[in-house]
Amino acid sequence: MTLPTILTRIIPAAAFLASSVVSLNAAITINGSGATFPAPLYLRWASDFKKANPDTTVNYQGVGSGAGVKDFVAGLTDFGASDVAMSDDEIAKAGGNVLLLPATAGTIVLAYNVPGVQGGLKLSRDAYIGILLGTVKSWNDPLIAKNNPELKLPDLPVTVVARSDGSGTTAVFTAHLDAVSADFKTKVGSGKSVQWPVGVAGKGNDGVTALIKQTPGALGYVEFGYAVHNAMAMASLQNKSGNFIVPTIESGAATLASVNLPENFRAFITDPEGAQDYPIATFTWLLVKKAYPSADKAAAVKAFVKYGLTTGQSVAPELGYITLPDSVVTKVLAALESVK
Amino acid sequence: MGENLIPVGSGSPITREYRPRTDFFRGICWLASIVTVLLLAFILGEILIKAWPAIQKFGLGFITGVQWSPNREIFGVLPVLIGTAASSLIALALALPLGLAIALFLSEDFLPVAIRQTIRFVIELLAAIPSVVYGLWGIFVVVPLVQKYGGVLADKLGFLPFFQGPAYGNSLLTASLVLALMVLPTITAISRSALVAVPKTLREASYALGATRWESILGVILPTAASGIVASSILAFGRAMGETMAVAMLIGNSQRLSWSFLAPSNTLSALLANQFAEADGIQVNALMYAAALLVLMTLVVNMVGEAILRQTQKATAGLR
Numbered sequence: 259m260t261l262p263t264i265l266t267r268i269i270p271a272a273a274f275l276a277s278s279v280v281s282l283n284a285a286i287t288i289n290g291s292g293a294t295f296p297a298p299l300y301l302r303w304a305s306d307f308k309k310a311n312p313d314t315t316v317n318y319q320g321v322g323s324g325a326g327v328k329d330f331v332a333g334l335t336d337f338g339a340s341d342v343a344m345s346d347d348e349i350a351k352a353g354g355n356v357l358l359l360p361a362t363a364g365t366i367v368l369a370y371n372v373p374g375v376q377g378g379l380k381l382s383r384d385a386y387i388g389i390l391l392g393t394v395k396s397w398n399d400p401l402i403a404k405n406n407p408e409l410k411l412p413d414l415p416v417t418v419v420a421r422s423d424g425s426g427t428t429a430v431f432t433a434h435l436d437a438v439s440a441d442f443k444t445k446v447g448s449g450k451s452v453q454w455p456v457g458v459a460g461k462g463n464d465g466v467t468a469l470i471k472q473t474p475g476a477l478g479y480v481e482f483g484y485a486v487h488n489a490m491a492m493a494s495l496q497n498k499s500g501n502f503i504v505p506t507i508e509s510g511a512a513t514l515a516s517v518n519l520p521e522n523f524r525a526f527i528t529d530p531e532g533a534q535d536y537p538i539a540t541f542t543w544l545l546v547k548k549a550y551p552s553a554d555k556a557a558a559v560k561a562f563v564k565y566g567l568t569t570g571q572s573v574a575p576e577l578g579y580i581t582l583p584d585s586v587v588t589k590v591l592a593a594l595e596s597v598k
Numbered sequence: 599m600g601e602n603l604i605p606v607g608s609g610s611p612i613t614r615e616y617r618p619r620t621d622f623f624r625g626i627c628w629l630a631s632i633v634t635v636l637l638l639a640f641i642l643g644e645i646l647i648k649a650w651p652a653i654q655k656f657g658l659g660f661i662t663g664v665q666w667s668p669n670r671e672i673f674g675v676l677p678v679l680i681g682t683a684a685s686s687l688i689a690l691a692l693a694l695p696l697g698l699a700i701a702l703f704l705s706e707d708f709l710p711v712a713i714r715q716t717i718r719f720v721i722e723l724l725a726a727i728p729s730v731v732y733g734l735w736g737i738f739v740v741v742p743l744v745q746k747y748g749g750v751l752a753d754k755l756g757f758l759p760f761f762q763g764p765a766y767g768n769s770l771l772t773a774s775l776v777l778a779l780m781v782l783p784t785i786t787a788i789s790r791s792a793l794v795a796v797p798k799t800l801r802e803a804s805y806a807l808g809a810t811r812w813e814s815i816l817g818v819i820l821p822t823a824a825s826g827i828v829a830s831s832i833l834a835f836g837r838a839m840g841e842t843m844a845v846a847m848l849i850g851n852s853q854r855l856s857w858s859f860l861a862p863s864n865t866l867s868a869l870l871a872n873q874f875a876e877a878d879g880i881q882v883n884a885l886m887y888a889a890a891l892l893v894l895m896t897l898v899v900n901m902v903g904e905a906i907l908r909q910t911q912k913a914t915a916g917l918r
Contacts, residue, residue, distance in 0.1 A: 321875065322875050322876045323876070324875070324876040324877070324878055325875050325876060328878070395764075415763075415764040417764075417766060422846075422851035422872040422873070423872045423873055423875065423876050424668065424873055424875075424876030424877055424881075425876060432669070446667075447667070447669050447670055448669060449667075449668060449669020449670070450668070450669065450876060451668040451669060451873060451876070451877075451881070452667060452668070452669045453665055453666055453667040453672075453853070453854075454852065455854075457852065457862070458766060458768045458850035458851065458852055458862040459850065459851040459852055459862075459872075460851065461846065461851075461871075461872055468737070469768065472737065472741060472742075472767065473745070473766075473767055473768075474745070
């Protein structure tokens with residue numbers, strides 16, 4: 259075990275021990291861990307929620323979707339969070355005592371660092387698949403230049419920047435690529451951790467962001483929020499209808515609006531149909547127990563999630579996340595009511 | 599005086615109190631050493647137990663496989679093994695001449711003692727810099743340098759497979775350059791001790807036979823200290839192989855086979871640091887298998903280094 263892994267195990271456990279001490283004073287602490295992607299939003303919710311409810315403290319550790327699910331299944335946390343929901347296998351391991359609740363959504367963007375190109379880059383499906391598979395090697399390749407007649411693209415090699423760690427972001431991104439390109443499906447495939455044919459890799463959204471900023475000619479995938487926060491140039495991507503869509507909160511919301519959520523809320527968006535839909539978007543889920551050991555815990559978790567789904571949604575756009583459509587919020591709130 | 603000399607076993611109160619204490623202390627020492635050995639055995643056992651499903655499933659194909667695709671449950675670490683060995687070897691090739699030159703300079707009387715001590719202290723201080731700081735320094739200093747001159751290297755020497763473009767800032771070369779600096783104190787400190795340990799009589803004999811200083815250094819002193827110098831490089835090699843943080847920040851973390859120093863690569867320790875937290879199922883076992891290989895590699899290297907070091911001490915012992 260590496261030290262960070264050990265720490266991610268110890269911290270929730272220590273926080274849990276601390277919580278049992280605090281609860282003697284009628285105050286309550288709930289602990290969660292999981293996906294790093296929505297972590298800034300959940301932390302904001304936790305701090306705002308604490309202001310409104312001084313008796314309840316919510317701790318959230320952004321340890322990664324996989325580790326979050328493991329912590330939750332092992333009973334180390336009161337709630338978990340995951341970009342890829344939970345597999346049937348994982349749900350079985352948790353004894354079925356879990357509800358998957360979409361809490362927010364985001365898009366994944368292709369951020370780039372091309373000297374002399376401040377923004378406005380358009381990438382067709384063939385172009386970005388080609389770059390990621392290593393067949394498009396240079397920024398002045400005709401496949402890229404064709405859709406960008408107004409840009410002065412340099413003769414510079416493209417450096418693809420991917421994630422070196424297992425990640426929900428990679429899972430969502432590769433699920434899209436897998437769905438739109440048969441070539442990508444056979445050569446790379448989808449999953450939390452894949453073998454990229456070209457380029458370098460960094461750990462976490464921040465690692466990828468740093469590599470892109472540092473490398474002239476870099477193109478990599480990061481969460482929209484990270485890209486906005488770091489003022490990175492983002493490519494407009496061609497969607498299923500053939501339109502080039504600028505990644506914004508609005509184009510992301512358009513994508514979500516067209517999704518039909520199933521009963522268990524596990525819907526993965528791989529290639530949305532709408533004419534104005536941004537092609538790569540995902541829900542991210544909070545994992546809560548159907549039945550908690552104590553009524554206090556259940557009430558606190560319910561109150562926090564309810565806060566996030568209602569008041570909390572309004573702060574989502576300023577942090578780069580997409581507000582859930584009202585129809586989704588209504589369904590999720592109804593499911594939350596069943597938590598005991 | 600005479601009153602204080604109490605014969606052992608005379609039954610005086612002092613001996614009776616003293617004896618049990620030695621036994622007690624000896625017991626603690628035994629316990630401590632056994633615990634250390636058990637701890638190592640426990641760690642190895644734990645790694646092997648966790649690695650076992652992967653060892654059974656992939657066997658030797660794990661070592662010869664070139665693809666690492668956790669999403670398809672295909673695990674092969676050959677590119678990573680090569681990256682581990684290559685980054686350490688390049689680091690050693692760069693650090694050994696430099697470290698040896700420094701060690702020679704500091705062990706001979708070229709400079710006043712005070713200045714020598716200062717330089718020695720500064721070089722040993724390099725060992726105290728945390729790995730992550732080397733990584734950051736690499737990101738801000740070495741990566742831009744490699745980005746700037748890597749293209750030139752690829753243009754001029756691109757006909758050699760080792761310098762094939764395109765040149766990446768985060769590459770095997772970048773990681774090796776920083777690793778070289780990180781192992782420099784190990785090489786310098788141990789080589790210097792080996793050089794200082796060369797008996798004065800040998801030097802004097804060499805001078806007496808009419809050898810110049812350089813003839814003495816090249817013909818007598820270096821050969822006498824050779825095994826110590828070899829040991830220093832092997833220990834440095836072991837350290838470079840296990841280095842994690844700085845390498846993970848600089849090497850590009852891409853496990854693809856490539857001859858080029860300018861291409862991104864990966865090492866076993868960086869792979870583990872990157873992927874362990876989010877791994878599940880057979881990937882955990884595969885990573886443990888990789889960890890077992892890393893332990894095996896460093897263990898062998900360290901044992902060889904230790905053996906050579908011991909040989910040196912024996913060889914020079916007779917000369918003193």
